[in-house]
Amino acid sequence: MSVSAIIALLAATVVAGTPILLAASGELMAEKSGILNLGVEGMMLIGAVAGFAVTHNTGNLYLGLLAAMLGGGMLALLHAFVSITLRSNQVVSGLALTILGTGISGFIGKPYQGVPLENTFGEVFIPVLGDIPVLGPIFFQHDVLVYFSIIITVVFWYILFRTRWGLVIRSVGENPAAADAVGISVSRVRYMCTILGGVMAGLGGAYLSLVYAPTWQENMTAGMGWIAVALVIFAMWNPARALLGAYLFGGVEALTFRMQTAGIHISTFFLSMLPYLLTIMVLVLVTIRGRELAGGPAALSTAYDREER
Amino acid sequence: MLKVRLIKRQQESISVRGLIPIFSVILAFACGGILIESAGFSAGETYLNMLNNAFGSSYAISETIVKAIPLMLAGLAVSLAFKMKLWNIGAEGQLYMGAFAASWVALSAGDVPPAVMIAAMMLAAFVSGAVWGFIPGFLRAYWNVNETITTLMLNYVAIFWVQYLVYGPWKDPQSMGFPLTPRFPEAAYLPAIGGTRVHMGLIVAMVIAVLFYILLAKTRWGYEIKVIGESSRAARYAGIDATRKIIMVMLISGGIAGITGMIEVAGITHRLQEGISPGYGYTAIIVAWLARLNPFAIILVAFLFGALLVGGFGVQTMGIPFSTVMILEGAVLFFLLAGEIFIKYRLVIQRKGEKI
Numbered sequence: 001m002s003v004s005a006i007i008a009l010l011a012a013t014v015v016a017g018t019p020i021l022l023a024a025s026g027e028l029m030a031e032k033s034g035i036l037n038l039g040v041e042g043m044m045l046i047g048a049v050a051g052f053a054v055t056h057n058t059g060n061l062y063l064g065l066l067a068a069m070l071g072g073g074m075l076a077l078l079h080a081f082v083s084i085t086l087r088s089n090q091v092v093s094g095l096a097l098t099i100l101g102t103g104i105s106g107f108i109g110k111p112y113q114g115v116p117l118e119n120t121f122g123e124v125f126i127p128v129l130g131d132i133p134v135l136g137p138i139f140f141q142h143d144v145l146v147y148f149s150i151i152i153t154v155v156f157w158y159i160l161f162r163t164r165w166g167l168v169i170r171s172v173g174e175n176p177a178a179a180d181a182v183g184i185s186v187s188r189v190r191y192m193c194t195i196l197g198g199v200m201a202g203l204g205g206a207y208l209s210l211v212y213a214p215t216w217q218e219n220m221t222a223g224m225g226w227i228a229v230a231l232v233i234f235a236m237w238n239p240a241r242a243l244l245g246a247y248l249f250g251g252v253e254a255l256t257f258r259m260q261t262a263g264i265h266i267s268t269f270f271l272s273m274l275p276y277l278l279t280i281m282v283l284v285l286v287t288i289r290g291r292e293l294a295g296g297p298a299a300l301s302t303a304y305d306r307e308e309r
Numbered sequence: 310m311l312k313v314r315l316i317k318r319q320q321e322s323i324s325v326r327g328l329i330p331i332f333s334v335i336l337a338f339a340c341g342g343i344l345i346e347s348a349g350f351s352a353g354e355t356y357l358n359m360l361n362n363a364f365g366s367s368y369a370i371s372e373t374i375v376k377a378i379p380l381m382l383a384g385l386a387v388s389l390a391f392k393m394k395l396w397n398i399g400a401e402g403q404l405y406m407g408a409f410a411a412s413w414v415a416l417s418a419g420d421v422p423p424a425v426m427i428a429a430m431m432l433a434a435f436v437s438g439a440v441w442g443f444i445p446g447f448l449r450a451y452w453n454v455n456e457t458i459t460t461l462m463l464n465y466v467a468i469f470w471v472q473y474l475v476y477g478p479w480k481d482p483q484s485m486g487f488p489l490t491p492r493f494p495e496a497a498y499l500p501a502i503g504g505t506r507v508h509m510g511l512i513v514a515m516v517i518a519v520l521f522y523i524l525l526a527k528t529r530w531g532y533e534i535k536v537i538g539e540s541s542r543a544a545r546y547a548g549i550d551a552t553r554k555i556i557m558v559m560l561i562s563g564g565i566a567g568i569t570g571m572i573e574v575a576g577i578t579h580r581l582q583e584g585i586s587p588g589y590g591y592t593a594i595i596v597a598w599l600a601r602l603n604p605f606a607i608i609l610v611a612f613l614f615g616a617l618l619v620g621g622f623g624v625q626t627m628g629i630p631f632s633t634v635m636i637l638e639g640a641v642l643f644f645l646l647a648g649e650i651f652i653k654y655r656l657v658i659q660r661k662g663e664k665i
Contacts, residue, residue, distance in 0.1 A: 036457075038457075038461075042639075078643065081647075082643070082646050082647055086646070086647055086649075086650040087650070088646040088647070088649060088650065089646065091396050091398070091457050092594070092598060092642065092646055093643070093646050095398070095591060095594060095595075095642070096595070096639050096642035096643040096646060097639065097643065098639075099591065099595070099635050099638050099639035099642070100635070100636060100638075100639025100640060100642075100643060101639070102632070102635050102639075103632040103633065103634070103635025103636035103637075103638070103639055104344075104632070104636055105632070106630055106631070106632025106635065107344065107348070107630050107632045107633060107636060110630045110632075218632065223465065226461065226465070229458075229461075230458075230462060233458060269469040269470070269472050269473035269476070269477075270469070270473065272465075272469050273465065273466045273469045273470070276462040276463070276465045276466050277462070277466060279458070279462050280458075280459055280462050280463070283454055283455065283458055283459065284448060284452065284454050287452055287453060287454045287455070288452050288454075
């Protein structure tokens with residue numbers, strides 16, 4: 001492979017990793033507060049179809065993004081209501097919403113199937129940094145959403161580990177009873193984090209339909225939501241590691257695509273397995289060595305019921 | 310000002326428990342109907358059409374059963390694990406591994422009598438699915454690794470493994486590039502009933518349902534499973550060894566899901582191909598949940614979901630997208646979950662100043 005091909009591959013890696021990063025960073029916040037959201041796939045699809053439909057009809061990309069965030073957020077609100085207020089089984093709720101979201105998006109998206117998008121976010125060439133050989137094309141010649149995904153991840157990291165809000169979120173995820181005793185509204189924190197997760201997932205989906213493809217196809221996320229869920233664990237619930245992991249997983253995606261178009265089918269499937277296998281390995285390591293050490297919230301996926309102690 | 314509060318009941322309400330599945334279905338179809346109407350179609354016409362597609366003729370009913378069989382088996386598979394609060398989300402992957410193993414037997418066994426072939430395929434599928442269930446089971450039993458995630462991840466590993474086989478070493482040279490294996494020998498065809506596609510898998514499903522019922526209701530082993538599911542602490546005090554139970558349950562659960570894969574390739578497709586399951590492993594979870602993990606109810610609910618799949622497939626000619634089926638499935642499960650709160654809590658509207 002020539003140097004320019006490698007550079008192109010790495011640049012594609014960043015692009016491929018962006019929707020994963022967007023969805024995963026939001027899911028990370030939700031899980032940090034103790035809510036397991038398995039509905040990411042459905043929320044991404046809702047975001048993708050909502051973003052596409054609105055942008056197609058209004059011609060405004062930003063309105064599309066807003067619609068996507070709204071769609072993902074609303075689905076997440078359902079998950080939050082069932083998981084937090086009704087204290088139901090979070091795993092089953094997430095699955096229900098993935099199926100629901102997939103169905104709704106397919107239903108709404110029917111008239112838009114395969115329709116190309118007229119204009120999309122152009123590449124924003126960052127002056128000076130974009131001129132650096134090798135690194136320039138890989139990192140600094142992308143659309144605004146790529147930059148946004150990196151910035152928001154850093155912001156989330158900062159919030160979680162350097163601010164009081166982050167402490168509140170983490171305490172709610174670690175020990176909701178203790179947080180409740182100190183006067184923190186466990187329910188409100190979890191609602192906000194879960195909805196944030198849905199908003200980010202919607203944004204990730206919109207990236208696919210507005211920039212990556214850009215079009216609408218039924219089921220176009222093709223499991224990317226599950227990769228995002230895996231990434232949160234692989235990153236051991238740390239946004240900084242999620243950033244690196246997203247590009248690792250994105251790299252797998254970009255590489256398999258290139259290999260398949262070159263006609264090499266066989267080994268691409270083993271490559272595709274890698275993110276999932278790696279995630280299992282990380283989860284095992286993290287669990288054996290004590291999740292607390294790795295930052296996994298102890299109260300993840302357990303509903304908080306004040307009366308039961 | 311009115312305040313809505315959820316007050317815990319002294320005793321769980323049995324009547325509510327029985328009514329919730331029914332109400333969930335009604336609410337889900339109502340919401341689906343609203344969505345259909347908003348798209349310009351007639352909800353009534355759509356639903357009637359679905360009913361006709363699913364039950365309107367003996368052929369229709371046979372197709373409904375065909376779609377219901379994998380849901381029955383996979384539903385039974387996950388219900389066993391769920392009974393113990395083991396969240397086996399991996400039925401889809403276990404199904405694929407079962408299909409893979411059965412296909413391996415069918416394609417490499419050579420000339421064997423049908424009975425031997427079918428038995429061997431079924432055994433291979435069970436073992437293969439059981440292994441796929443064993444891995445997350447072991448991790449959970451000995452190292453407390455979250456089985457929700459591990460089973461989920463292994464789904465994709467299994468799917469990619471099958472894709473590797475059908476795009477690569479097992480691809481039919483005469484398939485013109487399509488990712489499928491050659492047709493299985495006749496001996497590997499699961500016998501069918503009458504002239505329909507309804508195959509022996511139906512009998513297998515019913516036998517397993519009866520076995521599960523006996524196992525759970527009449528044996529000590531089954532009783533201990535239920536205790537572990539209700540309260541792990543109580544189980545520990547009673548001296549029940551959860552570790553071995555977890556492994557056993559995941560082995561059986563995975564094994565039965567594996568058999569689901571086998572009956573699909575042996576009874577319907579007669580070859581291994583990409584996408585042998587349209588998400589049966591996930592739909593099975595809804596089926597099991599709706600049936601409240603009762604083996605006989607699972608058979609019934611699976612039948613109804615089979616009807617939903619067949620009905621939904623048929624209305625596409627009306628212009629209604631198949632995704633409507635997913636909306637209905639998701640909505641049913643969602644309302645089911647939401648409704649469950651009313652088993653333990655009752656809704657009270659408190660007027661200002663009123664004491665509860």
